[in-house]
Amino acid sequence: MYEQMFRIMLELVPIGFKGACDFIRTNHRHHNPPQGMKFCLAVAIGGQIVGVAVTGRPISRHLDDGRTLEVTRVCTDGTKNVCSKLYSASWRVAREMVYKRLITYILYNESGISLKASGWICQGPAGGGNWNKPGRQRTDSKHEGLKWRYSVGDQTGEGKEGLVKH
Numbered sequence: 001m002y003e004q005m006f007r008i009m010l011e012l013v014p015i016g017f018k019g020a021c022d023f024i025r026t027n028h029r030h031h032n033p034p035q036g037m038k039f040c041l042a043v044a045i046g047g048q049i050v051g052v053a054v055t056g057r058p059i060s061r062h063l064d065d066g067r068t069l070e071v072t073r074v075c076t077d078g079t080k081n082v083c084s085k086l087y088s089a090s091w092r093v094a095r096e097m098v099y100k101r102l103i104t105y106i107l108y109n110e111s112g113i114s115l116k117a118s119g120w121i122c123q124g125p126a127g128g129g130n131w132n133k134p135g136r137q138r139t140d141s142k143h144e145g146l147k148w149r150y151s152v153g154d155q156t157g158e159g160k161e162g163l164v165k166h
Helices: 002-009 017-027 082-096 113-117
Strands: 011-014 039-045 048-056 068-076 101-107 121-127 146-153
Touching: 017 039, 017 048, 017 068, 039 082, 048 082, 068 082, 082 101, 082 113, 082 146, 101 121
Parallel strands: 068 101
Antiparallel strands: 011 039, 039 048, 048 068, 101 146, 121 146
């Protein structure tokens, strides 16, 4: 009974990019807001924002095929079930926008339970290193190590052979 009441209280609401970035600046434990977006979503309880998701073009140019989007940030205040609701809603919106696949990355030490609960598939480890190149210096991230890449939708794209149980 309590779970049903709690889930009903989680309401998807629209949010602009500035509002999502402000929430991320205040609540995200290890990332700054992203540079851009295709769309943003929020979850509220009683009109109070408790989580946001920002979705945009894939960061990796190799995955930017025009049919794939990336959830670049999910940020909550810790309220239960908000991440899963945001990941599920992001995929519904991406599909309505006629995208075929949605990807995201989590830190290697994170469980991915919200993604698994939302039907996403772990494609295996990805990333590592930094973005610095000769003549194009970048600020190092605190999180340059391996990450897990998850996706939902068309699994025929790059990385299918790497599907793993995580």
